Amino acid sequence: MIPFLDLKAPYTELKAELDEAIARVVSSGWFIGGAEVEQFEAEYASYCGTDYAVGVANGLDALHLALRAMGVGPGDEVIVPSNTYIATWLAVSQCGAIPVPVEPDELTFNINPNFIESAITSRTKVILPVHLYGQPADLDPILEIARKHGLRVLEDGAQAHGASYRGRRLGAHGDAVAWSFYPGKNLGAMGDGGAVTTNDPKIADRLQVLRNYGSRVKYVNEIQGYNSRLDPLQAAILRVKLNYLDQWNSKRKKIAEIYSNDISRAKLVLPHVPEWVDPVWHLYVIRTGQRDFFQSKLNSAGVATLIHYPIPPHMQEAYGYMNFGSNVFPIASQMANEVLSLPMGPSLTEEDAKIVASIVNSVIHSV
Numbered sequence: 001m002i003p004f005l006d007l008k009a010p011y012t013e014l015k016a017e018l019d020e021a022i023a024r025v026v027s028s029g030w031f032i033g034g035a036e037v038e039q040f041e042a043e044y045a046s047y048c049g050t051d052y053a054v055g056v057a058n059g060l061d062a063l064h065l066a067l068r069a070m071g072v073g074p075g076d077e078v079i080v081p082s083n084t085y086i087a088t089w090l091a092v093s094q095c096g097a098i099p100v101p102v103e104p105d106e107l108t109f110n111i112n113p114n115f116i117e118s119a120i121t122s123r124t125k126v127i128l129p130v131h132l133y134g135q136p137a138d139l140d141p142i143l144e145i146a147r148k149h150g151l152r153v154l155e156d157g158a159q160a161h162g163a164s165y166r167g168r169r170l171g172a173h174g175d176a177v178a179w180s181f182y183p184g185k186n187l188g189a190m191g192d193g194g195a196v197t198t199n200d201p202k203i204a205d206r207l208q209v210l211r212n213y214g215s216r217v218k219y220v221n222e223i224q225g226y227n228s229r230l231d232p233l234q235a236a237i238l239r240v241k242l243n244y245l246d247q248w249n250s251k252r253k254k255i256a257e258i259y260s261n262d263i264s265r266a267k268l269v270l271p272h273v274p275e276w277v278d279p280v281w282h283l284y285v286i287r288t289g290q291r292d293f294f295q296s297k298l299n300s301a302g303v304a305t306l307i308h309y310p311i312p313p314h315m316q317e318a319y320g321y322m323n324f325g326s327n328v329f330p331i332a333s334q335m336a337n338e339v340l341s342l343p344m345g346p347s348l349t350e351e352d353a354k355i356v357a358s359i360v361n362s363v364i365h366s367v
């Protein structure tokens, strides 16, 4: 069986360095905040080319607290993609605000800037594009719309560590980027972790207070904040892994190249990469009208696949109270029925990628 993703591989690869980093934290006796977290924040900000990186507990909190830092509150509206992972929407709901879904471009899977303006109302505060599957959304037109309407832009970068848009790495094209270091992401911890990068000192300052009980000075609380801290153990692990991120992303790129060159486009739609993005292939997602048949055939032939995501947020029971009709977001609904993610990760070998491609081709011929 060719696995979808090997989560043990980074530890096997970097055991000595990771053991050293873990032992350093454990023996320091410093388990909340401190130098390890600050150093990771400085290193990640530098990697992203931003003035600030603020560590938080996970990617959902990064989104939620960044929205709060931008002043989003009850009754406000935030524009989100209709085809994202539910965390993007939950972050908006957790502010008491309303997620306003906008359909994606069918080729790139990312929010379609042409549909954004008609979703803006007097209550809209933020546009929240997601760099889905590791490919940057088309930011320039989104930023232009935001300027025109006086809105903020928060990017969901949870799947796109190291990706570039028009030659510049993600980090602060918009007002801020929210990151997740969930173990399966391109830069993953050995547990939960998250961060927000920004060039805006007010957003960074607000986040530092929000993540720490609303407190700047111990036992002095300015606002009703949260407990959302990046764990120093995870920070130490992330510092090691950050040094390998570019190398790992290159390996993903190589796998994607093999898939794109070798897989026949006869009955499948392969990922489309516009020339102005440099994606990091968090996922390699194909589309087919016979997805379920395809997935079971691949599974019997020894290729593990996953579906990202089988139910769009507007069809989830969690959002039942918003009473979305069953066909209000037909593109998101169709994608949920047609997308299939092939094995992808830095430890997948080129030989295995070629095997996957040839099995996919043989399944195509049997459809």
Ligand SMILES: *Cc1c(COP(=O)(O)O)cnc(C)c1O
Binding pocket: 058, 059, 060, 061, 084, 085, 087, 088, 130, 156, 158, 159, 180, 181, 182, 192, 193, 194
């Ligand atoms: C993983 C992910 C998140 C949430 O990250 P967690 O660290 O699991 O909270 C948010 N948005 C997207 C698009 C994601 O893929």
